[in-house]
Amino acid sequence: MVQKSVPDVAKAGPRRRGRPRAFEPETALTQAMDVFWRHGFAAASLDDVSAATGLNRPSLYGAFGDKRALYLQAYGQYRKRVNEIFQPMFAAREPLRVKLRRILVAALDLYLSGEDGPRGCFTVLSAASDAIAEPGLQALVGEAIAGTDRAFGLLFADAREAGELPESADPRRLARIVAATLHTLSIRARARIPRAELLPIVDDVVITVCGA
Amino acid sequence: MVQKSVPDVAKAGPRRRGRPRAFEPETALTQAMDVFWRHGFAAASLDDVSAATGLNRPSLYGAFGDKRALYLQAYGQYRKRVNEIFQPMFAAREPLRVKLRRILVAALDLYLSGEDGPRGCFTVLSAASDAIAEPGLQALVGEAIAGTDRAFGLLFADAREAGELPESADPRRLARIVAATLHTLSIRARARIPRAELLPIVDDVVITVCGA
């Protein structure tokens, strides 16, 4: 079998040879992300993506591959953007209670964002999707979940070391509780449960982790 | 507009007049539930449901209406079955710690069930689905989530009254933490995270609620 020439995504070399792209792959991926994030893999058509990006299907195909490959890259774009948003918040020098609440409220507002109603967390959606049967998506979603557990685990380990949590606190256990909170917020947001009923859940977990 | 004769689902009157059904609606709904639970609304075709139930599409149509109505009824069937499973567990007279763990492990195993891989919680899937845009599904999912919160809230309120929890415990806060745990278990199960990594999460929450 001949090696199928995989389209190199956004591999912005020094200068490509023929006619240049009339679009930025990053921008298109972000727009595709919006479509998949809202509708999910199966319910989103390539025509929807085409309309959102302003690109014709052959252009999408040439740049990103088929629908499955496009979804994976759009989800990768989501992860990248989310990391860019939250890394500074994790790195900030604030009291644990403040920092934790700030992160959770930011996540909640991310889940509530969307022009046509709350979209929840793209990772949660991907896990719930039919496409999760595919190993490639399983790997990405697994990484994302593990990464969240790890990030909060480090946060709490540092806090314990700094005396903001008791010695008896188990950072990994606390991290999983917070991750669970993110998941429940995502589900409830998508179910159109209003923000006013979701904020108390944030306060719940802050109390659970940091005490009353 | 003329009233469209809505097919009465499983309304087993004394005797219907013409040719009787060659199938039990309850059974068919359970089989339809399996299909939607695994694939989700958009990715499941009526041919899939037809194959799973052994019924032709016109029969499905006649009995349950269109795809959307069928999904709602299949999800209703899920809720009914889940309630039948868990109500006795909530009613059991056991120490809180034992009862809570039993319920959570049962839920986990429900989420891990499925012939072709773990399916998670149908409620979570429905919330993540594209179909959640529809008010009818929003209402059902909202009820299901609120019902879970309420059931655990009552459980913890009773436990506090029985002295199994300190007076300072907040039943509603604890209930939401447990519900969050169910949601995270559902997501992680569907992401193919192995049972051995999920059981510690159950223990986490038991410790969080009941103490170490």
Next chain:
DNA sequence: CAATTTCTGTACTCTTTCGCATAGAATAGG
């Protein structure tokens, strides 16, 4: 400027899928 390479856009094919029309089968009532 000519040749080559790469991207864009129209339009096409093939498949899937929803929904339904219609004919035949099975049962109750008279």
Next chain:
DNA sequence: CCTATTCTATGCGAAAGAGTACAGAAATTG
């Protein structure tokens, strides 16, 4: 036994959707 009623089964029709062929456009290289 005959008719009315309801269910089953084959199969049609219309639409959507994924992927691609091909011609034209726009850039680089020589």
